[in-house]
Amino acid sequence: MPMDIYVEEIISHYEHPHNKGKMEGSDADFHEDNPLCGDTLTIHIKVKSGKISDISFEGSGCAVSQAAASMLTDHVKGMQLDEVKKIGYDGVKEMLGIDPGPARMSCATLAIKTLTGAIFVYEHKKS
Amino acid sequence: MGKGIDVPAIKKDFPILGIKVNSKRLVYLDSAATSQKPKQVIDSIYRYYTEYNANIHRGVYQIAERATEEYTSSKSKVSRLIGGSSIEEIVYVRNTTEAINLVSLSWGEQNVGKGDHILISEMEHHSNIVPWQILAKRKGATLDYIKLNKQNCELSYESLERELAKNPKIVSFTHVSNVLGSINDAKRITKMAKKAGATVLIDGAQSVPHMPVNVRELGCDFFAFSGHKMLAPTGIGVLYGRKEIFQEMPPLFGGGDMIRSVDFQSYTPNDLPWKFEAGTSNIEGGIALGYAVDYLEKIGMERIRDHEKKVTGYALEKLSGIGNVKTFGCGMGELDKRGGVVSFSIKGVHPHDVATIFDSEGIAIRAGHHCAMPLVTGVLKEGAVSRMSFYIYNDESDVDKAADAILKVKKIFKVS
Numbered sequence: 001m002p003m004d005i006y007v008e009e010i011i012s013h014y015e016h017p018h019n020k021g022k023m024e025g026s027d028a029d030f031h032e033d034n035p036l037c038g039d040t041l042t043i044h045i046k047v048k049s050g051k052i053s054d055i056s057f058e059g060s061g062c063a064v065s066q067a068a069a070s071m072l073t074d075h076v077k078g079m080q081l082d083e084v085k086k087i088g089y090d091g092v093k094e095m096l097g098i099d100p101g102p103a104r105m106s107c108a109t110l111a112i113k114t115l116t117g118a119i120f121v122y123e124h125k126k127s
Numbered sequence: 128m129g130k131g132i133d134v135p136a137i138k139k140d141f142p143i144l145g146i147k148v149n150s151k152r153l154v155y156l157d158s159a160a161t162s163q164k165p166k167q168v169i170d171s172i173y174r175y176y177t178e179y180n181a182n183i184h185r186g187v188y189q190i191a192e193r194a195t196e197e198y199t200s201s202k203s204k205v206s207r208l209i210g211g212s213s214i215e216e217i218v219y220v221r222n223t224t225e226a227i228n229l230v231s232l233s234w235g236e237q238n239v240g241k242g243d244h245i246l247i248s249e250m251e252h253h254s255n256i257v258p259w260q261i262l263a264k265r266k267g268a269t270l271d272y273i274k275l276n277k278q279n280c281e282l283s284y285e286s287l288e289r290e291l292a293k294n295p296k297i298v299s300f301t302h303v304s305n306v307l308g309s310i311n312d313a314k315r316i317t318k319m320a321k322k323a324g325a326t327v328l329i330d331g332a333q334s335v336p337h338m339p340v341n342v343r344e345l346g347c348d349f350f351a352f353s354g355h356k357m358l359a360p361t362g363i364g365v366l367y368g369r370k371e372i373f374q375e376m377p378p379l380f381g382g383g384d385m386i387r388s389v390d391f392q393s394y395t396p397n398d399l400p401w402k403f404e405a406g407t408s409n410i411e412g413g414i415a416l417g418y419a420v421d422y423l424e425k426i427g428m429e430r431i432r433d434h435e436k437k438v439t440g441y442a443l444e445k446l447s448g449i450g451n452v453k454t455f456g457c458g459m460g461e462l463d464k465r466g467g468v469v470s471f472s473i474k475g476v477h478p479h480d481v482a483t484i485f486d487s488e489g490i491a492i493r494a495g496h497h498c499a500m501p502l503v504t505g506v507l508k509e510g511a512v513s514r515m516s517f518y519i520y521n522d523e524s525d526v527d528k529a530a531d532a533i534l535k536v537k538k539i540f541k542v543s
Contacts, residue, residue, distance in 0.1 A: 005483060006539045015541070037479040038496065038510045060510070062477035063540070104483060 005064060005098050013067035018074050023056045028125065030117035034110045039065040043073070043114045047122055052076050052084065057111070064100055064107040071095055072111040081119050087112055132426055132434045134522040140165040140422075141520055151489030154525050159305050159333060159468050159516035160493050161355045164419075168358055171418040172411050183410055184384055184401070198410055201417025202400070205365055208420050208428075209331075209350065210341030215399035216373065218366045219413050223332040224254035226351035226366035227299070229403065230328055231258035233379045234349075234372070238326070239296050241267035246295035246325065248273040248282050249506050250304045250311075253498045255330045259299065271295065275506055280457040281309050281464055287316065291323040298325045302334035306497045306507075306514065307456035308439070308468030310334070317346045326372070332356055336423070336518070337466055338432040348372050354412060358419035363412030366403070373399050380405035431519055435467035438517045442469045442526045449533055451475075451542050455507060467517035470497075473533065476540045478513040484539060485513075488532045490525075 023029075023044035031042045039061025046054040055077060057069045075095055076084050092112050093099060100108040138144050141163045146153050155163055181191035183198050202214040211217060220226045239245065245259050249272050263270040271293065274286035282300070291298075298320035302313050313334075317327045328349040334340055336357035342350045349372070354363035368376075378385050378396055382405035387395040396402045423431065440462050446452050447459070451474035457465045473481055478494035485492050493514045496503040503509055515529055536542070 004487070006480070011539060011541070036495070037477065039477075062479040064480070103486075104479070107479065 005100055005104065007098060009071075009097065010063060010067040013070040014063040017057075017066060017070040019056045019070065020058065021056050022058060023054065026054075028118045028122035030114050030121055032110060032114040032117060034061065034065060034106050036106050037062045037065065039107060039110055041065065041069055041110050041114045043069075043111070043118045045115070045118050045122065047081065050082075051078055051080055053078070055115075057114075061110075062104075062107050064104050065110045068092060068096060068108050069111040069114075072115060076115065081123075084115065084119060130430070131437075132430050132519060134434075134520060137165075137426070138520050140167065142166055142169070144520060148489040148491075149487050154488075154490040154521075154528050156515040156517065156521065156525060156529060157491045157493050158336075158356070158518035158521075159497075159514065161361070162336060162358050162518055163520065164358055164360065165422055167422050168360070168415050168418050171415050172360065175411050175414050182407055194410060194414075197414045197417065198408065201413050201420070204417045204420040204424075206367075208340075208424065209335060209367060210343050211367055212343065213370070215370050216367050218368065218373075218400045218403040219408060219416075220364045220366050220403075221362055221409070222353040222355070222364035223252075223330060223351045224258075224364075226349075226364055227255055227328065227330065228258045229366055229379050230297075230299075230349050230351075230368075231262045233376045233403075234326070235262040235266070235297070237375070237377065239263075239266050239268050243268040244271055244290075244293045244295040245269070246271045246273065246290050246293075246298045246320075248300045249275050250282065250307065250309065250502055251299075251301055251499065252305055252330065252332070253500070254332075255299055255301060256501065268296075272501075273300065275502075278457070279307065279455065279506060280461060282311055282316065284315075284319075287319060291319060291325070294323060295320075295325050297328060298323075299328040299330070301330040301332075302340070303331075303337070303466045303468075304456070304499075304502075305333050305468065306470050306499050306502055306512070308466045308470075308516075309456055310338075310464050310466055313345050313347070321346060333466060333468070337428075337435055339428040342367055354416040354419065357416075358422055359416040360412050362409050363416050365416075370399065373403070376403075378402050378405070382406045384408070426519060434519065435517050436462050436465070438521055438523060438526060439465055439467050439469060441523050442515065442517075442529070445526055445530045446471055446533070449530065449537075451537070452533060455512065467521075468514060469516070470512045470514040472509060472512050473536055473540075473542060475542055476536055478511045480540070481513045481533075481536050484536045485529070485532045488528065488535065490529055490532050492529070 026044035041059035179190040350367040482494035
């Protein structure tokens with residue numbers, strides 16, 4: 001796994017994020033901050049038959065946090081909620097294709113933390 | 128300006144500056160966060176533990192006497208460094224934060240009441256904001272702020288005058304900003320505050336390590352600073368207080384060493400400065416601070432200031448020649464008002480990405496809000512900024528490496 005964080009794919013997602021924007025009629029929304037970098041992230045999801053049918057994010061911050069949000073939202077579209085919950089830090093690392101190291105771990109994991117929060121909100125609403 | 132300082136020779140005194148980070152020789156540009164330590168200071172700690180480790184103010188045996196003498200002599204050195212008149216005015220604490228809290232808790236408890244005003248500035252580190260917020264809340268007092276001038280360079284005297292008209296009980300402000308590097312005219316501000324009847328505390332965390340300071344010339348009541356930013360270890364800091372004001376203040380912590388005598392129901396406090404130092408002190412830290420002062424005085428505070436001014440001017444000039452890079456604080460023409468701190472931003476790149484790429488080149492810089500969120504987010508309107516800060520072991524070659532790292536950041540992020 002490359003030590004260099006700023007590979008082309010990360011920069012590209014940072015500069016041209018996928019799935020970025022507001023969402024009308026979302027089933028759940030969740031906001032999370034990373035006080036280390038001052039990154040902020042909000043994730044909106046729509047759920048159909050236990051799967052993520054649509055997802056978008058809004059936020060600002062460092063390249064690692066924003067690229068991770070862009071890639072994760074691509075990655076989980078159509079995925080079962082239970083599968084999403086299993087992604088974890090290792091899954092994020094694999095998805096990013098880089099090792100962000102301990103100093104930037106909180107940037108890399110902000111998106112999965114926020115998405116997990118959104119799923120929690122969705123399940124809580126449903127129950 | 129006298130003879131410049133010999134940076135290559137100084138670098139050799141700092142073992143850590145010989146290490147490699149990401150296969151590159153470490154370039155340390157984060158001394159505003161904490162300074163590196165010379166072997167003379169590190170050795171003094173080793174000597175204490177291998178030659179005379181004992182508690183102070185207690186033992187009658189030889190090594191205890193030596194420990195007491197070294198600890199006390201450190202206070203004499205610190206007092207001399209800042210132009211104090213005796214060690215009775217030098218209280219050792221953990222750091223600047225604890226020093227300010229000691230004042231807000233002990234002096235503040237006695238002197239601030241409901242409806243009173245407390246005046247600080249928009250330029251403060253959280254350590255000079257939060258203790259006053261806590262005090263204001265507890266007492267029902269109001270916390271007011273001195274604004275920055277339009278250039279975001281120094282404090283606005285118009286704003287200061289407006290706030291002083293409210294007759295604040297205390298004015299607490301930073302001597303040198305840890306974000307902007309601005310050197311406030313502490314003597315002028317103190318004079319104005321005193322005229323308005325206020326007690327004055329100066330946060331000297333970023334000034335004492337870098338320039339000559341004379342508390343009696345400044346005319347302040349309290350002056351706070353940290354050892355770890357001036358070559359000494361962490362966990363040792365200083366609160367200077369005028370003797371008369373210290374005498375009136377109640378002790379903050381009770382315990383050993385801060386008492387003269389104790390019976391079942393009461394105690395008699397010890398003399399100054401020990402009245403404020405309950406329990407066994409950070410003896411190694413206190414002793415090492417004395418050796419740090421020796422090291423700084425050997426170079427000379429005037430020469431340190433001149434050197435940092437030169438490096439800062441060089442950095443501002445170098446960065447001004449790079450497109451889409453913005454620096455904050457006083458400009459090139461105002462180097463007299465500027466310490467060795469240069470905060471900057473690169474258009475479209477988050478400061479933490481900047482710092483990570485600097486790290487890949489072995490360069491340590493700070494990125495974030497620098498524990499001054501009201502200033503960075505409220506006044507400068509930035510989420511975060513990158514900061515390089517200089518000390519005696521930095522020179523123009525370090526700035527050149529930083530400038531190269533900025534070019535690398537711009538290349539990676541395709542900034543024009």
